[in-house]
Amino acid sequence: MSTGIASGLAGPAIAEALLHAWETLRQAGPIERAIGLLDAVWPEHGRDRWRALSIGDRDACLFLLQASLFGEELKTVATCPACGERLESSFAAGAACPSPTHWPQPREPQQLDHGPWRIRYRLPSSDDLMSSSGDDDGGDPVASLLRRCVLAAERDGRAHNAAQLPDEVRRRIGDAMSEHDPVADLRVGVTCPACGHAWSAALDIVAYVWEELDDWAQDLLAEVHVLARHYAWSERDILALSPVRRRFYLDLLQA
Ligand SMILES: [Zn+2]
Numbered sequence: 001m002s003t004g005i006a007s008g009l010a011g012p013a014i015a016e017a018l019l020h021a022w023e024t025l026r027q028a029g030p031i032e033r034a035i036g037l038l039d040a041v042w043p044e045h046g047r048d049r050w051r052a053l054s055i056g057d058r059d060a061c062l063f064l065l066q067a068s069l070f071g072e073e074l075k076t077v078a079t080c081p082a083c084g085e086r087l088e089s090s091f092a093a094g095a096a097c098p099s100p101t102h103w104p105q106p107r108e109p110q111q112l113d114h115g116p117w118r119i120r121y122r123l124p125s126s127d128d129l130m131s132s133s134g135d136d137d138g139g140d141p142v143a144s145l146l147r148r149c150v151l152a153a154e155r156d157g158r159a160h161n162a163a164q165l166p167d168e169v170r171r172r173i174g175d176a177m178s179e180h181d182p183v184a185d186l187r188v189g190v191t192c193p194a195c196g197h198a199w200s201a202a203l204d205i206v207a208y209v210w211e212e213l214d215d216w217a218q219d220l221l222a223e224v225h226v227l228a229r230h231y232a233w234s235e236r237d238i239l240a241l242s243p244v245r246r247r248f249y250l251d252l253l254q255a
Contacts, residue, residue: 012239012240014041014069015220015239016239017040017041017043018037018040018041018069018213018216018217019217019220019221019239020040021036021037021039021040021213022213022214022217023217024036025037025210030204030206030207030210031126031129031130031206032130033206033210034050034058034059034062034126034206035047035050035051035058035126037062037065037209037210037213038050038058038061038062038065041065041069042061045103049105049106050126051125051126051127051130052106052125052126052127053104053105053106053125053126054104054106054107054123054124054125054181054184055123055124055125055126055129055181055183055184056123056181056182056183056184056186057100057104057107057181057183058104058125058126059097059183059184059186059205059206060097060098060099060100060104060183061100061103061104062205062206062209063093063094063096063097063099063183063205064093064099064100065209066093066205066208066209066212067093067094067099069212069216070209070212070216072092072093072094073090073091073092073093074090074091074092074093074096074203074208075088075089075090076088076089076090076091076188076201076203076208078190078201080192080194080195080197081197081199082192082195082197083192083194083195083197085192085193085194085195087190087192087193089190091188096186096188096203097183097186097205106125107122107123107180107181108122109121109122109151110122110123110176110180112172112173112176114168114169114172116155116156117153117154117155117165117169118152118153118154118155119150119152119153119154119165119169119173120150120151120152120153121149121150121151121173121176121177122149122151123149123177123180123181123184124145124148124149124177124181124184128145128148128149129145131144131148132144132145132148137163142170142174143162143163146162146163146165146170146173147161147162147163149173149177150162150165150173153165153169185202186202186203186205187200187201187202187203188200188201188203220239223238223246223250224238224239226250226253227246227249227250227253230253231249
């Protein structure tokens with residue numbers, strides 16, 4: 001990686017951490033998976049900090065994780081909404097989302113002035129999303145999120161709480177959040193070669209990394225299975241082999 005902040009993502013310790021994450025997060029939801037994966041690979045930053053990062057900053061780290069572990073190239077499959085053509089496209093992770101040049105920190109609160117309103121808010125984090133089920137806000141997760149992320153709201157100098165904000169102001173806060181944290185809702189431009197229709201498709205990096213991890217873990221355990229059955233080596237010993245040596249023995253078995 002050109003940034004250097006993700007160097008050293010190889011070796012048995014990382015493989016073991018990733019296998020453990022794969023095992024324990026299989027039933028987890030996307031936010032827990034995102035945090036669990038980042039914490040497995042870069043535990044020195046602490047779970048609390050990963051949870052407190054804005055969604056876009058967190059996802060930028062997931063792009064870096066993806067590129068460092070599984071390669072720069074992202075492949076996606078989409079169906080053209082105009083003609084139904086199935087499209088396979090690929091692009092570089094760094095082109096979709098520039099790699100962070102330093103480890104992100106939770107962001108400072110932002111200020112939004114809109115007409116008579118002055119709003120102080122912070123960008124939503126994984127913690128906020130996990131706590132914003134809407135249970136306490138009449139089933140409205142956006143209201144829950146605003147209650148957590150709007151730190152102060154004034155109209156003509158008089159304080160209001162987040163539940164009193166008119167729809168227009170809520171929308172403006174949502175727009176401002178997206179503007180300041182664009183990777184949180186990352187979209188890639190796609191053009192259908194069959195009919196020329198162009199649109200922007202959402203790219204869900206959490207789901208993408210998880211799928212790659214799932215493939216990797218299943219392939220690795222299948223290798224362990226073959227080697228253990230043939231040589232009666234322990235799982236631990238097989239996982240401690242470098243991928244090159246593992247491949248060598250597997251090739252011998254197939255020769
Ligand atoms: Zn088309």
